[in-house]
Every structure is written in structure tokens, then in C-alpha cells.
Amino acid sequence: MKISYRKILSCIFLLCFLCGCAKKEDVTKIQFASWGSKSEIDILKPVMADFEAKNPDIKVEFMHIPQNYFQKIHLLFASNTAPDVIFINNLSLPIYANAGVLEPVAEDIDLKSYDKNILQSLSWKGVLYAVPRDVSNLVVFYNKDLFDKLGVAYPRKDWTFDEYLKTAEKLTGHGVFGISFEEDSLFFLPYLMSEGGGILSDDLSTVIVDDVKSQKGLKYYADLRKKYHVAPLAEESASATMAQLFLQEKLAMQLSGRWLVPKYREEAKFDWDIVNFPYGDAGSIVPLDSSGWSVAKSSKHKDEAFRLVKYLSSKESIERLTQSGLIVPARRDVRESKYFLDGNAPKNAQVFLDVIKTSKPTPVSVNYKEVLDSLSSKFEKLFN
Numbered sequence: 173m174k175i176s177y178r179k180i181l182s183c184i185f186l187l188c189f190l191c192g193c194a195k196k197e198d199v200t201k202i203q204f205a206s207w208g209s210k211s212e213i214d215i216l217k218p219v220m221a222d223f224e225a226k227n228p229d230i231k232v233e234f235m236h237i238p239q240n241y242f243q244k245i246h247l248l249f250a251s252n253t254a255p256d257v258i259f260i261n262n263l264s265l266p267i268y269a270n271a272g273v274l275e276p277v278a279e280d281i282d283l284k285s286y287d288k289n290i291l292q293s294l295s296w297k298g299v300l301y302a303v304p305r306d307v308s309n310l311v312v313f314y315n316k317d318l319f320d321k322l323g324v325a326y327p328r329k330d331w332t333f334d335e336y337l338k339t340a341e342k343l344t345g346h347g348v349f350g351i352s353f354e355e356d357s358l359f360f361l362p363y364l365m366s367e368g369g370g371i372l373s374d375d376l377s378t379v380i381v382d383d384v385k386s387q388k389g390l391k392y393y394a395d396l397r398k399k400y401h402v403a404p405l406a407e408e409s410a411s412a413t414m415a416q417l418f419l420q421e422k423l424a425m426q427l428s429g430r431w432l433v434p435k436y437r438e439e440a441k442f443d444w445d446i447v448n449f450p451y452g453d454a455g456s457i458v459p460l461d462s463s464g465w466s467v468a469k470s471s472k473h474k475d476e477a478f479r480l481v482k483y484l485s486s487k488e489s490i491e492r493l494t495q496s497g498l499i500v501p502a503r504r505d506v507r508e509s510k511y512f513l514d515g516n517a518p519k520n521a522q523v524f525l526d527v528i529k530t531s532k533p534t535p536v537s538v539n540y541k542e543v544l545d546s547l548s549s550k551f552e553k554l555f556n
Contacts, residue, residue, distance in 0.1 A: 366452030
């Protein structure tokens with residue numbers, strides 16, 4: 173019996189088509205949402221590509237939300253279209269964990285490389301809901317050239333609030349301010365915590381801003397600007413950020429976080445370094461905030477989603493993110509390695525790690541944003 177070449181080719185084409193369809197159906201698509209700058213996303217995309225190469229049965233649809241991130245995530249949850257994997261921080265996690273829309277972290281994920289207080293920051297009612305990526309704490313950046321020019325001794329790690337003020341006074345003048353001032357709660361919480369106070373009690377039941385210890389920290393902070401004038405008034409900084417003033421050498425010291433390191437490495441025309449926050453009556457205590465990856469409870473592909481989380485939080489992936497200088501890695505085995513302590517500025521990078529031990533996870537309730545909003549007029553009046 174004769175079989176035409178046309179029929180043979182048609183059969184081959186049909187078989188290839190059917191095989192292709194079967195292969196296509198074997199691929200599971202999962203969505204992953206994150207915020208992040210262009211440089212951060214440029215690092216993240218190759219990591220996701222490597223994950224897909226090693227997991228050919230999974231296709232990751234990346235949802236980059238650079239602005240109004242949690243507003244959009246909230247809408248996605250409300251419309252039952254939440255992504256499978258969500259990058260989240262400790263300030264917003266309680267809202268979603270309390271609403272029951274996040275999956276507890278899978279039991280087979282190895283957590284031995286994370287400190288207890290870091291895991292605590294991404295937990296709600298004793299349950300961990302995100303695998304940590306990075307730690308966000310605050311240190312004091314300082315312009316060593318300005319210190320040298322004015323003959324001021326560099327800050328010591330055991331310096332007190334009194335020494336902090338005296339140092340700022342010596343550095344202030346001729347268009348230079350001694351220390352930064354920002355009205356966001358992140359930047360004044362260290363002053364309250366280091367005096368034994370805060371905004372919310374540790375059990376989240378009480379607003380403690382009016383307590384004596386909190387008021388002492390708030391008054392000290394406000395006095396830096398209003399009484400001693402070692403920090404710029406709002407009209408004196410105008411539209412300039414504290415980072416811009418620091419780079420312009422109009423600010424000798426700045427309280428901020430690791431996220432500024434890549435910018436300062438690239439743009440600073442002077443020698444700079446970091447030191448821990450000074451000691452108040454309760455010690456040197458700054459908020460310990462963190463970010464990590466959660467899986468949505470509504471995900472239809474939880475196994476695949478947790479495989480992505482495992483890969484993103486792996487030692488190799490975190491090493492790649494750490495090399496940019498952008499983050500303080502949550503993994504102990506990476507932050508204590510050459511990938512973090514790489515010899516680049518700041519010279520005293522170890523300070524970021526030492527501060528973790530004395531940092532305190534920010535007490536955050538479900539209605540924390542509403543608490544801050546209700547206090548905003550009080551803070552604005554006090555600071556201005």
C-alpha cells in the first residue's frame with residue numbers, strides 16, 4: 173500500500189502539534205508581585221529566569237508595582253485575583269495575615285539561617301507568614317571629611333544622647349546642619365524606643381505616645397530642630413531630601429538605612445562611614461523592619477509558589493541581591509560573608525549587623541496606619 177509523503181508529513185506535524193500542546197499544558201503559570209527600583213528589578217529578573225530554567229514546569233509572570241503597591245495588592249485580594257507570591261513587609265503583613273489571606277510558611281522551608289527577632293517581625297500571632305529577604309534598620313551616616321575639617325572626633329559606638337547633641341552642635345554652622353530630621357515615624361521611633369517608649373505597646377493593645385518615656389524621646393527629637401537648631405526646619409530643607417543635603421555636604425550626619433548605600437557609593441565626593449544610633453536611658457534601640465515573600469491562601473498552585481519562594485530565599489539568590497549593596501540580607505550565612513562585608517564603603521559595614529542584635533521589631537497592629545494618621549497632627553505641631 174502506498175502512503176504519500178504529504179500524508180506522512182501531515183502525521184508528523186500532527187504528532188508534533190499534539191506533543192507541543194501536551195508540553196504546554198504541563199507548564200504551571202504563577203504570578204509574583206513586587207515593588208522595587210529599576211536596579212533592583214534588573215537583579216531580580218535574571219534570578220527568576222534561572223528559576224524557570226531549573227524548573228521548566230513553572231512559568232513566572234512577574235507583576236512589578238513600583239508605586240501605591242499595597243493599595244493595588246489590597247484591590248487584587250478584594251477582587252479575588254491576588255498573585256500567588258507576594259513581596260511584603262512587616263508593617264503591612266498584619267492586615268493580610270489577620271484577614272486570613274496569607275498561607276503560613278511551608279514546614280519544609282529551612283529557617284536555621286534566620287535570627288529569632290527577624291522571623292518575629294514577619295509573624296502574626298506566633299505564626300510565620302513570610303520568608304525574610306532583608307532587614308531594614310537605621311544607622312547614623314556621617315561625613316568624615318566635615319568632621320576632620322572642623323576638628324570633631326568621630327562618633328564612638330557607645331555615644332550617648334548628650335554626646336550626640338554636642339557633636340551635632342559642633343558641626344552646625346556656615347550652611348551645615350549637624351543631624352537630619354524627618355517627620356516620618358520610622359525616623360523618630362529610635363528616639364522613643366531608646367528612652368523605653370514607642371507608639372504602640374508590645375502587646376499592641378495600647379497607644380503609648382503620651383507615656384513619660386515616649387514624651388521624653390519626642391521632646392529630645394523636636395528640640396534638635398526647634399531648640400538647638402542642629403537639624404533643619406522644614407522651610408530650610410525646602411524640597412531637598414535629607415539624602416540630597418548629605419550629598420551636598422550641608423548635613424554632617426544622617427539617620428537612615430542601608431538603601432542609601434548604593435547611592436552614596438556612586439555619588440558622594442567625600443569620605444563617609446556609619447555608626448550605631450546613640451544610647452538613651454533604655455539603650456541604643458532602632459526599629460527592626462523586614463521584607464519577605466508570602467504565598468496567597470487563594471493560590472491554586474501553592475506547591476509551585478513555595479518552590480519559587482524557596483529559590484528566591486536561597487543562599488545563592490540572596491548573595492546576588494546582596495552584591496548590589498542595596499540590602500542587609502536576612503540570612504545570617506550571607507550577611508556574615510564577603511558578599512556583604514566586601515570591603516566597600518561604608519568601612520564599618522559590620523555596624524548594620526551589630527545593630528540587628530539590639531533592634532526591636534516595630535509593634536504593628538492591624539490598624540497601625542490609622543493610629544499613625546490619628547497622631548499625625550500632634551506630631552506635626554510638635555515638630556514645627
